[in-house]
Every structure is written in C-alpha cells, then in structure tokens.
Amino acid sequence: MMKRVGAPLALMIVLGLTSAASFAQERARAFVGAQIYPVSGDPIERGALVVQDGKIIGVGPVDQVPVPRGAEVVDAEGLVIMPGLICTHSHIGGIGGADRSGPIQPDVRIFDSINVLDSGFRRAVAGGLTTLNIMPGSGHLLSGQTIYVKLRPDARRIEDFFILDSDGEPMGGLKMANGTNPLRAPPFPGTRGKSAALMRERFVQAQEYMAKLDRAGDDPEKAPARDIGLEALVEVLQGKRIVHHHTHRHDDIITVLRLAKEFDFRVVLHHVSEAWLVADEIAAAGAPVSMILLDSPGGKLEASRISLDTGRVMEEAGVRTAFHTDDWITDSRLFLRMAALGVRAGMSRAGALEALTLAGAEMLDLEDRIGSLEVGKDADFVILDGDPLSVYTKVLQTWIEGEKVFDREDPEDRLHAVGGYGAGRDQTPYFCCFGH
C-alpha cells in the first residue's frame, strides 16, 4: 500500500508541528457533526470521529471528543457515519478454487486465484464494504481455504489485501458445503450420507496427522511428510481456522452441527435458507449464522423455503447473526439493502446494522480490529447521506485504515457505483509514475 505522506508532512511543517514524534505520524482527521452508528454502542446524534495513522483515536458526541491540534476537520453535519461493512461470504475477484479432481480439496488457497484489479472490488467499496471473506464455491464438500481481505487502495497483488495474524500469516477460513450443490458423479458424493462419510473420513485422517505432528514435537525426523491439505485441516482442528459452511436445508444444517461437535471445529453456518426451522438447535450449539436474504424463494429445491424472516427468528432465538452478499448472487453495492429487508421482516435495527459489521467481524476472528467504531480499531468506515436502511440513501465515501477508497464525487468511482458505459470492464492497471 502506498502511503501518501508527502502532503500531510508539508502541512505539519506549515503548522509548526516539528517535534520528532509528530513527524512519525500522519495528520489526524476529524469528521465532525455526523450522526454516528458506532455499532458497539447506541447511535450518537451529533458525533465526531477522529482518525490517525489508520486507527480510530476518538469517537463520541462532538462535545466530548477532543480534536487534536492541527487535525484536518471535515464537516460531516447532516451525514451518517458507520463502520465499514463486512461481507462474510463473497466471490469477487475472478476466483477459482477447487477443481473437478475431487470433492475435498483443503490444499487449495483461494488467494492464489484472485485478480485484485477486478472491477467487482470497485463496486464493493462503492457499497461501503471494507472487509471481505473471499471464498471458493459450493460445488465441493470442501473447496479450499478462504481469505479475509481489506479492500485497500492501489492494490497490485493479493498480498496488498491481506489481513495478517500475530504470526504474520494471512488470515482466512475453510470453505465447506453440504446439501445438493456438491452432489454429482463419483468421486463426488451422490447422497447426503455419502457426503458426511467422506468428510468424516478426511477429518479422521487430519486428527491422526495432527497426533503424529504432536508426537514428533520439535523433532523433524519424526514428523510426518508434509501434506498441505491436512495442514489446513489441522488448523481447523486446532481452532485457528474457522469453517465457513454452505448449508440450506434444516437437516443439512443439523448435520453440520453434528460434524462440528464430533471433530470440535469452529463453524459459521452460511446461507441457511431453513435456519428458521431449527433456530433453537442452532442457538443451543452456539453456532453463528451468516445469512443471505433474497428477493424471492426458490431457484433450487433446498432454497425454496428461504425466508426474509430468518433474521428476526435468529435474533429471537439468540443466535449471533451476520449478513453476506454472496456477490455475485447479490450486488455488493446494495449490501445495506439486505439489512433493511431483515428489518422489514421484524429484525431490530440495531441487530441488522450489527449483522453488517461487528457480527461479521466476530465470524472472521477480527472483532478486535474492525466491525465497530471504537478507539484503537482500524479506521474503516462509511459516510452516508442518510438513514442506512433507506433506499434513497447513498454511500458517499468509504475509508479503509484512514485512507479514502471510494468517493461518489469522483467520476470514475461514481461510474462503479451506479454503472454505465465502461463500468463492467476490469480496472485498468495503475502504473505509478510511469514515464516520469
């Protein structure tokens, strides 16, 4: 990521901020006067959000948040600020995960397939999205490793989008699926029973592989031969990697919970067309759900009972609930709409906004960094011109780690926000400083 430090440095000099400490920092920015939805707390009628060095350094009512000397003050009166939206299930980037060779391919990393210049990412930031879980598809029992990304500006390669864990490794989950999508001719399963048996078999292998690794300890002589697929499954068994599980029918949902219990892995239930039929069972298992709401039921048998009521029913049952776009199934530019449809069917406003942000962050193990507007968290936020749940509201700007990644006033950004001639083409590569 390119840091545009030239101008702020010059300004700090002009402003006389010449101490060594000041030089190390970017100029703070304060967005003042907006209605702020911190999500971690109640909405603030007239609030201020102060960001610096990619982090939030202040948030609260205008009269309670000190604006640092020399900060750039942005008048946000009449606007609405909320955390950057988090999509727990996206397919943007021209992705290709597992292939036809078999139903279970944990060795495949989706990030090896992503085109960060894909115009889909421009549409995503136009919709206020800042963090995505990019996943392979659902045509396999296990279609590969997913990747959690931040849609930072000027990205050239997927590494520019990575979110690193404390070991410096890119964070991601594992994509699994059951129900009808992975069913086909051998070596794929032909029935639900076979699907579960194949998965259990592989998890047993992973358990044995993990035991060998444990027994070997630090002795490389005793370690089993490397198996990059089983290594990913071991991370699942160790709780380091969350399983993101496509599942629709009520009995398929229960099967996922059964497998998660048997092998003690962490799972997020995705799509969950019929979750409303087994809400109590999901709640008892403590599994979170990432749901999609669609404009009509059907399109396939197992989605014929998908319901706009799911959000409300999950909320009432006490299930942690997020939304996802499943982009391109739904358009990332209209992600806010999904929360509003949830509210239409009785979900609480607060719950619906949380389902676009903090709840999703939790399902990606990122709740300490993103998902709400709190001091110390990443400065990922969206500026809107009205109620987040109104059809008439527009995303004006999207910011990631203190950098503006979308501005509706920019003609090229606007093209991606509303569409038009040339909007569908992939982004032209950015050749910085070429010919200078």
Next chain:
Amino acid sequence: MFGRIRIASRSHTLSLCCGPASRCALQGSSIMNRPVLLALAVALGVLIAPCAAAQLAVRGDVVHTMAGAPIENGVVLIRDGKIQAVGRARDIAIPDGWRVLEAPVVTPGLVDVRSTVGLTGIYNHPHDQDQLDPSSPMQPELRAIDAYNPREQLIDWVRSFGVTTAHTGHAPGALISGQTIIVKTRGATVEAALVRSPAAVAATLDPSAQRQDDSPGTRGKMMAMLRAELIRAREHMTKREQAGDDEPASRDLRLESLGMALRGETPLMITANRAQDIASALRLADEFGFTLWLDSAVESYVMMEEILAAGVPVLLHPTMMRSVGNAENLSFETAARLADAGIPVAIQSGYEGYVPKVRVVLFEAAIAAANGLGFERALASITIDAARILGIEDRAGSIEPGKDADLALYSGDPFEYTSRCLFVVIEGDVVRDEPR
C-alpha cells in the same frame, strides 16, 4: 404502522347498499350527491338493506391514483370489482356496511411489464420450467396460455408485494421463443387469470440466443434468420388472403403467429442489450413495420435518439439485474435517462435462471426511484406507464372510476425497504391481508 380493516358505520347515515351482483341506480349515482339522495330516501320512506356481501372501500393517508396529483386522506369506493369513485375523504362517504381497508399509502395494483412467472416456477426443475423450449431456434407458435401455471407459488409471492397484473410468457434465450400473455395474478385457471392472449411474440437479438454448433451462431446469422422467417410469414399471409374460400391455403401455425405481428395485431418484443443489438431490432422493425417493444435494453441510454425517433417503448431490465456479460454496462440510472428523454419506459422483473427465481418489480423500481427516476415516475413505471405500454390502461394502472379495482396498500413509502405491503386487492377482492 399497519393497516386496519373495519366495517363502516355511522349512526346518522342510512345504508344505501345493494347486492354486489345487482346494479343499483340509486347507489350507482349516489356517491357524489349523498345528501340529496339521503333526503330522497327519507322522503320516500325507503330503507335499503345492507349488502349481503359487503362492498369494499379503501382509505389511504395518501392515495396515489396515477391520474393526477396524489390525494391526501383519500377514499376509493369499489363496487362489483370496479372502481366506483375516488377522491378526498371529506367528499366521499363510505356507505354503511361496507368493508373498509385502511393504510398509510394506497397505490394502483402494480403492473409487471415483462415477466416469466407462471412459466417459470420456484423449484427451477424441468417440471416447473416452461419458459424456453430448446428444440428449435424459432417457435413463435408456442402459446403462453398452454404453459402458464396459475397456482405457481411465485405468483403468490409477487402478488404479496402488490403486483396484480403481469405480462408473462416465454423467456429470452431463443431467436423466437414463443408468445406471451397478460394475466391478473390470481385465478385457478389461466382462463380465469387472463387479460389478453397473445400479448406479444418474444424474440431475442442478444448473443444469449446463439447456439453452440448450430444456427444462429452469430449476430449476422440471427438477423438473417429472423428476416427470412418474417418474409416467409408475409408471403404466407398474402397467400392465405388471396386464396379463395373454395381452395384455402394450408395453415402454418408458426407463420401465422408471426403474421399477427406483421399485421400489427401483436407486438414483436425483442430482447436486446448491447447498443448494436438494439440498433438491429430497430432496423428490423423499420424493414417489416411491426410494432416493436424493446425488451431489457441495457445500453438503451446510448441509443435514445434512435429509440425516440422510432417511437418505441422500452420494457427495461430489472434495475438489479446482474451487470455481467452483455449487461456489463448496466446502469441504475437508465430508467431516469430514458424518462428524461421522453421515451415510454416501464421496469420489468424479467427472467432469472437461478436466484432470486422471480424478481419483484416493486424492488426494481425502488432502486430506479433512488437513482434519478424519483418517486412519481418510478411508481408510474410499474403502474400506469406499464399499463399504457401493454395497452391495458383502460383496465389497469391507475385508480380511476370504471377501471378494475386493483389496489396495493402499504405501511409507508412503497419503495422504502422497510415498508410493508398490507393488503392487495384484485377486482374488488382482497387477495392478501397479511403484511409482507
């Protein structure tokens, strides 16, 4: 706030109601001159019995008649399935004994200008997918009445959001896929639902109608085949007309169906998305003189002069259609731009191959409303403007005396995601009274 149902009752008014099936001169002329008639009734000692089956009145905080300015505090009186009167509550008394529906917002029943619902079903399995027969590229003889399933669940679904009329039938995807019909979204048989058959013949000038390893395989071939077929149909028509009754020329269902278009009885609805394909559709209409409906028309915003000159309406793609492939240049603002240019435009639900299996025109128009079209014109695009394009404005699309009593009642701005559809009325019958 939700709507309420009540039975009208005023202590000081007489009931002036007749049985629903009978014509009552007194009642029929009484509405605007109630005091006079009351006096007359009292003078004559007449007490007319309350209805055996209550007639229906609808009250709205605002009634969008789509025939003049919205009426604040409006009342619609419905008698025998037709609109009898509409106006301000203070000008129109609701007769005693009438069933009264109340809601914040009342609109005409929505008109979906181009759908495949009823030919396409919720399960997306061969048994409920009758929108496209792949056996031959041109089959104008396929009638929608022979394929429409009036009990399809998805018809209930769109109706629950206020859609009362749909132009539905064969889908895009073949050079000529078949015929369409106009139906009301109720009725146990297609005959009971039918408004008009055939409504149009559906053709496609989009690469999606090209066939692998067969004709048509190119744009040039698509036009060549269509032109040849239309010429054959014209010759067949001439031969039939010239043949005497003694020796009638043999019939040809295929050519007869195109003959309806050539005689101007039935429009040829052509699906085209790229500007060049729209140009081809206009060229074809110019050569053969049929009535053209431009269907989908993603890039119509770059062809507005030509479309306007040809006097052709646009049955515009769903606003939320996926902007991929030949729709990659789709814009949320197209409806606004066409309307600004004076081109008749209505927003359709279209055809979906996967999910959402049916789109809801209310939702599609909402996105257009928020992207330059505005509330009034967006509502017109799914009511009166759609009815005018379809040529059914004498029955549907606005709330005016004499028209079919098709109404939708909402808890607020119908386009707001969080508003709910409270009641739906078709020809005076309350076909839905549960909030959606």
